[in-house]
Amino acid sequence: MGRGPSIEGRKNAEDAKRAKVFTKLIREITVATRAGVADPAGNPRLRAAVDKALSANMTKDTIERAIKRGSGADGGADMQELRYEGYGPAGIALIIDCVTDNPVRTVADVRHALTKHGGNLGTSGSVAFQFSRCGELVFETAGDAEQEEKILEAALEAGADDVVNEAGESSVLCAPESFEAVQQALAAAGLKPARADVVMRPANRVAIPAEAQETLLDLIDWLEELDDVHEIYHNAAVTAGIHP
Template identity: 65%
Template sequence: MGRGPSIENRKNAEDAKKAKTFTKFIREITMAARAGGGDPAGNPRLRTAIDKALHNNMTRDTVERAVKRGTGEGGGQAVEEVRYEGYGPGGVAILVDCMTDNTTRTVAEVRHAFSKQGGNLGSSGSVAFQFAETGEIIFDIREEPALEEKILELALDGGADDVQSEDGFVDVLTSPANFETVKAKLEAAGLKPIEAEVVMRPSNRVAVAGEAAETLQALLDWLEELDDVQEVYHNADLPAAS
C-alpha cells in the first residue's frame, strides 16, 4: 500500500513555504522603509507590513534588520518594485506585483508562466484600469454572527466606504488613506481581523469554470511560486474548491 509523504518531508515542505513567505515580508518591509522612512508611526505602509509579519510569527529582530536595510543601514542589493499586467485563460485580468534585483530575469519568468498556461503578458496599463487600490479588513464571524452589526457601525463611523457580508465573513472596504484609521477603530473595540491590507481590488469579476478555471488556477499557482513575485491579483470568479 502506498504511503503519503513522511512527517519529515511534510515539515521540510512547510519550512520552505514559511521561508518564502518570510522573504516576501522582508522585501515589503524593506521597500516600505525605503519609500517612506523607517518610523512606522509616520509610515502607514511600513506599519501594515510590520503588523502582517509579526502576526505571522516573524521575529522583531528580523523586522528591524529589514527596516534598517530599507533605510540604508543594512546594506544589501538594490531591489525595485515592478508590476506586470496580462490576461489569463477565460479573459481574466491579472496583475503581478514583484520586487526584484534583476528585472530581466523577472519578466522572463513571468512571461514564461503566462505563455505556458494559455495567457499573455500585456503592456503597462492594459489591465490595471480594471482594479482599484482598496483597503480590506476581513473578519470571520461564523462563531459570533451578532458581531456583524457592531463591525458595520464602527467601520462606517470610522470612515469606511463599504461593508460587505457573505458566508460568515465581513469585508470592510476603505480608501487607502482611511485604512489605518478604520483598522485602529475596529481593533480598539476588541475586534481582530483575519486579514488587513491594502490590495488591488477588481471592479468586476469574470466567471470562469471547467478547463479554463483549472488552467487559470495553474497559472496563478505558478506565478505565486516565483521567487520575485510579491502579490498576484485577478478578477476571476473561480468555483469553490471541492
C-alpha cells in the same frame, strides 16, 4: 504497503514554505523602508509590513536587519517595485506586483507563467483601469446576519465607505488613507479581520468557466511560488478555492 510522507519530509516542506514567506516579507520591509523612513512609527507602510512579519513569527532581529538594508545602513541589493498586467485563462484580468533586484529575470518568469497557462503579458494600463486602489478588511462571517450587521455598524462608525457581503465574507472597504484608522476602530470594537491590506480591487468580477478554474488556480499557485511576486490581483468571480 506504501507509506505517507515522513515527519521529516513534512517538516522540510513546511520550512521551505516558511522561508518563501519570509523572503517576500523581508523584501516588502526593505522596499517600504526605502519608500519612507526607517522608523515604523513614522512610516505606515513599513508599520504594516512589520506587523505582517510579526504575525508570521519572524524574529525582531530579522526585521531589524531588513530595515537596515532598506535604509542603506546594511548594504543590500537594489530592490525595486514593478507591476505587470496581463490576462490569464478565460481572459481573466491580472495585476501582478513584484519586488525584485533583477527585472529581467522577473518579467521572464511572469511571462512564462502566463504563457504556460494560456494567458499573456499585457502593456502597462491594459487591465489596471478595471481595478481601484482601496483599503480592504475581510471578515469571515459564514452568512451570520447578526455578525454582518455588527461589522456594518462598526465599519460605518469608523468611516469606512462600504461593506460587501459575499461568499460567507464581509469586506469592509475604505480609502487607502483611512485604512489604518478604520482598522484600529474595528479592532477596538473587538473585530479581527481574517486579512487586511490596501489592495487593488476589481470594479466587477467575471464568471470563469468550470473547465478554466483549475488552470487559474494552478497559475496563481505558480506565480505565488516565485520569490519576486509580492501580490496578485484578479477579477475572477469568487469560486471554490479561488481567493478574491
